[in-house]
Amino acid sequence: MEFEPFLAYEASAGSGKTFNLVVRYLSLLFMGENPSSIVALTFTNKAANEMLERILLTLEELPTRSELSHIARLSGIDEATILQERPKILARFLRSDIQISTIDKFFGRILRKFALNAGLMPTFKTVQNHHESALLERFLNEVEVSRSSEALVHLSLLSDKRLSDLFTLLSTLYSKYKELNLEAYEGTEAPEESMVYAFELAGELSRLVLSKPLSERAQKTMQIESFEDLLGKTWLMKPSLEYWDFKKIYEPRMDELLREIQTAVASQMRRREVLYFKELLSILKLYIKSRHSMALQSNELSFDDITLNVHTLLREKLESEFLYFRLDSRLKHLLLDEFQDTSVIQFDILRPLIEEIRSGIG
Ligand SMILES: Nc1ncnc2c1ncn2[C@@H]1O[C@H](COP(=O)(O)OP(=O)(O)OP(=O)(O)O)[C@@H](O)[C@H]1O
Ligand SMILES: [Mg+2]
Known part of the structure; x- marks a missing residue:
């Protein structure tokens, strides 16, 4: 059968x-x-x-x-x-x-x-987890030896994470390493820097809109302090500015500018993403290296290892x-x-x- x-x-x-x-x-x-x-x-x-x-x-x-x-x-x-x-x-x-x-x-x-x-060694022991502090120490040593301290600090700023959180993230990424395919970012080019350009365009749009008679709340949302400030604006994600309080003063030039801003912002975000993952990958590789040397020295392996x-x-x-x-x-x-x-x-x-x-x- x-x-x-x-x-x-x-x-x-x-x-x-x-x-x-x-x-x-x-x-x-x-x-x-x-x-x-x-x-x-x-x-x-x-x-x-x-x-x-x-x-x-x-x-x-x-x-x-x-x-x-x-x-x-x-x-x-x-x-x-x-x-x-x-x-x-x-x-x-x-x-x-x-x-x-x-x-x-x-x-x-x-x-x-x-x-x-x-x-x-064929005699390795299986353990639930490695000693966190010993691993952290080894990892930091690895970071220093490879002169990556700056990258680590940068990464923790970019991801808005404290070192201990970042360390936890690395451990999670380690267990999912092959699934995440972070290596895909290695060959990816980051788009050109376009933050200043996006901010300038936003300034132009702001001046145009503010030259019209406008409600107070609409005036307020058109004041842009920085690129990060721009990212928080509700109108940034709209398909058109012809809505809400802007409706009465709308002219086509506004949407032209809006679209240009959106393109520049998207490109800048993509740039951040690529740079972030590249940096994360390089730090993750150091983490993996420290896990390996830790396993070798202690002759202990976790299930993820x-x-x-x-x-x-x-x-x-x-x-x-x-x-x-x-x-x-x-x-x-x-x-x-x-x-x-x-x-x-x-x-x-x-x-x-x-x-x-x-x-x-x-
Ligand atoms: N074809 C069948 N004939 C008779 N009894 C069955 C049959 N299939 C399942 N059972 C009975 O139903 C109950 C549940 O089956 P089983 O434990 O195999 O389900 P399961 O899909 O493995 O469940 P779980 O998702 O909880 O692992 C058991 O008591 C099993 O003996
Ligand atoms: Mg079952």
Whole structure:
């Protein structure tokens, strides 16, 4: 029979995703598959434990379980034979190297196996978090050594963040690094500076409007102190100045100016954005560097460290074919529960494995 080797269940809560996974897992066992060749991954420890418990419980209580008929249908084996085989399958399952774990732990195993390729010690410990203060110290040292203190200060001014907030931001960006694709900004040119130009145009518009008889509140909103002040004006975002108190004194030249101002402001904002992200990226790279050297020195890795290292290992350092072959040539089936919680980077790591298993079936 046709048996898709990879399947992710995406359905609403309580709709039977885990039920289906258990059915699938047990069907594979009854079809003669070795438990060590089936990897079942979940997102949380709780879900992994639940998965294991449900498989065990279902095997133990199989004669009265509703899973039985589903297993029979999926495996093509009749219920009587399944029940007859059950004690043998259960014993084998309990003796086996069971591969039910969280995605994080699975990646930890991959990294341990290829630690030396990643420039790490295979004996590394997994920790929840690094010591914040030690990491901060190392990061600041890295910033100083690379003469980036000015960039760091500038960045904290631009983002209006204190150093500790910026540090938290860097840590978040680190865990989402591959997903955010900040590197895209590296090759992007920032538009020319147009702040002064925008401000001058705004001055011209202001003089034109204020030369007309105008209500007091409208006069007030046409007084522009600075570029930042200009950004706060409601009329800046309007498609036309022919509205509100301006309606009576409106002339087409006003909208011409408005459009020019809008273009100049947009360009300046784009410039800020590009410069900001470029600077952020350069600081983030220093942060990543300090995380790496921290991990090396303490021989401790957080789950984010592990995921990013596995991703780099796969994408840059090793032929993925080689990796997955060495990882486990027995591995034939990959079952994912809680698929909706899988991050882009996690899926990116799993994808070659999924394809590998698919092509192996051929
Ligand atoms: N096809 C089915 N036949 C009989 N019982 C089922 C079936 N599908 C699900 N159930 C039962 O419904 C309940 C919820 O199913 P399950 O835990 O598999 O849902 P889930 O989609 O994994 O939920 P969650 O989103 O909370 O993880 C369980 O008690 C399960 O035994
Ligand atoms: Mg579930």
